[in-house]
Amino acid sequence: xxxxxxxxxxxxxxxxxxxxxxxxxxxxxxxxxxxxxxxxxxxxxxxxxxxxxxxxxxxxxxxxxxxxxxxxxxxxxxxxxxxxxxxxxxxxxxxxxxxxxxxxxxxxxxxxxxxxxxxxxxxxxxxxxxxxxxxxxxxxxxxxxxxxxxxxxxxxxxxxxxxxxxxxxxxxxxxxxxxxxxxxxxxxxxxxxxxxxxxxxxxxxxxxxxxxxxxxxxxxxxxxxxxxxxxxxxxxxxxxxxxxxxxxxxxxxxxxxxxxxxxxxxxxxxxxxxxxxxxxxxxxxxxxxxxxxxxxxxxxxxx
Numbered sequence: 001x002x003x004x005x006x007x008x009x010x011x012x013x014x015x016x017x018x019x020x021x022x023x024x025x026x027x028x029x030x031x032x033x034x035x036x037x038x039x040x041x042x043x044x045x046x047x048x049x050x051x052x053x054x055x056x057x058x059x060x061x062x063x064x065x066x067x068x069x070x071x072x073x074x075x076x077x078x079x080x081x082x083x084x085x086x087x088x089x090x091x092x093x094x095x096x097x098x099x100x101x102x103x104x105x106x107x108x109x110x111x112x113x114x115x116x117x118x119x120x121x122x123x124x125x126x127x128x129x130x131x132x133x134x135x136x137x138x139x140x141x142x143x144x145x146x147x148x149x150x151x152x153x154x155x156x157x158x159x160x161x162x163x164x165x166x167x168x169x170x171x172x173x174x175x176x177x178x179x180x181x182x183x184x185x186x187x188x189x190x191x192x193x194x195x196x197x198x199x200x201x202x203x204x205x206x207x208x209x210x211x212x213x214x215x216x217x218x219x220x221x222x223x224x225x226x227x228x229x230x231x232x233x234x235x236x237x238x239x240x241x242x243x244x245x246x247x248x249x250x251x252x253x254x255x256x257x258x259x260x261x262x263x264x265x266x267x268x269x270x271x272x273x274x275x276x277x278x279x280x281x282x283x284x285x286x287x288x289x290x291x292x293x294x295x296x297x298x299x300x301x302x303x
Contacts, residue, residue, distance in 0.1 A: 038243070039243060039244065039247070040241055040243055040244035040247075041244070043239075043241045043244035043245070044244040044247050044248060047235065047241075047244065047245060047248050048248050048251070050235075052231050052235065053228070053231055053232065053235075053248060053252075055226065055231070056226055056227050056228040056229075056230065056231030056232070057228050057252055059145075059225070059226060059227045059228070060214075060217050060227045060228040060229075060256075061256070063145070063148055063149060063152065063217050063220070063227065064210070064213060064214045064217055064256070066149055067149055067152035067153050067156060067213060067217075068156075068210050068213055070149070070153040070157075071152070071153050071156035071157045071160045071209075071213070072160055072206065074153060074154075074157040074160075075156070075157040075158070075159075075160030075161040075163070075164055076160075076161070076164050078093050078096060078097065078157060078158070078161035079093075079160075079161040079162075079164035079165040079168065081093035082094060082097070082161060082165050083165060083168060083169075093161070096158065096161075097158045097161055097162060099158075100154055100155050100157070100158040101158045101159065103155070105151065105152070105155050105216060105219055106219055106222065108151045108154065108155055109147065109148065109151040109219070109220060109222060109223060110222065112142060112147045112150060112151050113142070113147050113223055115138050115142055116137075116138040116139045116142065119138050120137070120138060121135045121136060121137055121138060122135075122136050122137075122138055122141055123135045123136070144220075144223045144224065144225040145225060147223055148217075148220040148223055148225055148227075151220075152213065152216065152217065152220075156209065156213055156216075159209055160206065160209055163202060163205045163206060163209060164198075164202055164206075166201070166205075167198035167199070167200075167201040167202035167205070168194060168195070168198045170198065170201050171193075171194050171197045171198050172197075175193055175194070175197065176189065176193065176194060178193075179192075179193040179194075200271050203267050203271070204264055204267060204268050204271075207260055207263060207264040207267065208264065210260050211257050211260045211261065211264075214253070214256045214257055214260065215253060215257065218249075218253070221233060228249055228252055228253070229249055232245045232246065232248060232249040233245075
């Protein structure tokens with residue numbers, strides 16, 4: 001006579017209690033926020049698509065993407081300098097990263113904005129001589145947008161350089177030695193072997209830095225540049241509707257960062273799906289194209 005066992009489902013009463021408590025807290029918050037007239041949701045709806053707000057949002061987006069591209073390029077150069085075999089080049093890169101990771105962004109912006117007091121004109125000259133080429137008024141070169149762009153770029157580049165350096169150093173040393181054994185030049189070794197593999201760990205971290213950069217653009221309001229937060233501030237200084245206007249800025253910043261977060265999630269999923277696919281032909285901006293297997297890439301390199 002065989003013994004029959006009955007499967008009894010495991011009861012988890014605390015899960016349902018936690019779910020009910022979470023729903024209770026959620027509805028309590030929604031009621032206290034959306035059914036409270038002091039939040040000024042009428043003003044929020046009226047000002048959300050205001051032309052001045054949209055113009056400020058456009059400037060914020062321009063500043064974010066411009067600083068993002070420049071910091072990636074300049075940060076990549078600093079990262080390669082950091083990995084250089086020359087102690088002088090490595091020391092210069094280390095000093096740059098140490099300096100601009102130590103300084104607050106607000107301090108850098110204010111110093112750059114007051115450059116016209118320190119230097120009346122900007123020119124390219126040979127040190128300790130009177131030979132110079134080109135003279136430009138500092139106030140004309142470093143306007144509000146350019147000051148904000150330079151400040152965000154030089155500070156963000158220090159963080160981006162460390163992200164890129166960490167991604168490059170994460171590549172297995174055997175891959176580098178194998179590429180050297182094949183007789184590849186430094187350029188082909190970097191662009192075909194090292195960087196395509198390093199980009200897997202670099203891209204998610206870079207997008208995370210872009211999220212921080214998009215939020216950091218709010219601090220350039222100290223330069224009186226009409227970006228999103230400064231525009232909101234000017235409007236609520238006139239009509240005294242502080243909370244509704246701050247909510248407008250908060251929602252727009254949430255939209256911007258959510259777009260970056262969705263892109264980060266998509267890239268991470270694609271990287272996980274292609275983890276067993278060769279990265280020799282990996283293209284960082286064509287994430288949805290299937291790459292050939294490893295042996296075919298090695299055959300092309302040998303030929």
